[in-house]
Amino acid sequence: MTLASRAFAQLATWPDLRQAVPSCGLGRAVRSAQGEIAHFHSERDVDLRLTDRAVRRFAKDLRGSDAIRVVPGSQWVTLRLDAASDVDLLLTLVSVALQAQQLWPDPADRAVVGCNDQRGAGFVKADLGGL
Template identity: 90%
Template structure:
């Protein structure tokens, strides 16, 4: 079992999340009542929608993690799952993302964008996730 499939299986058990087809059309996703949260694009790469407010709040910490890539102008961050600790980080950040989506709207937040970072030419290799 890959790290991504293990993370997806764990997230699918959370009561606030459901498996979904990603809006970008590639891989697998999980969504909350407020919209998409994470897209699993390969057995190692996950895009996570944190919202503008959450990214601003945690930017310094996120930039210091070698597992996270921030794309300027995006409400999504990309996580590279190379170790079990990266899955733990993903699960923590999904919790942050759920809280960010449910909190009072930030006037600086832009409306949710349908495209995740995979649609922004990040250069990671896309993979068929039929085994998920």
């Protein structure tokens, strides 16, 4: 079982999440009542919707991880699952994402735009210090 499969299987058992078809149409997804949370695009890459505010709030914590990639202006972060500790990080960040969706919902007039996979291969590890 790959790390992504293991993480997806664990998340699928959480009571606040259910399996879904990703809005981008690629891979598998989990969502909450408030919207999509994570898209599993490959056996190693997972896009996680933290929300803009959560990305800014946790910028210092996210900055030091080589497993996390951020696309400037995106409310999604991409995690690379290379080790069991990356799965633990993903599960922790999914908890953060669930809380963020409840505490800081997106404005009703703002559509959630795809995920980082839809932004092509041009994403790079961003310096989050300015957020």
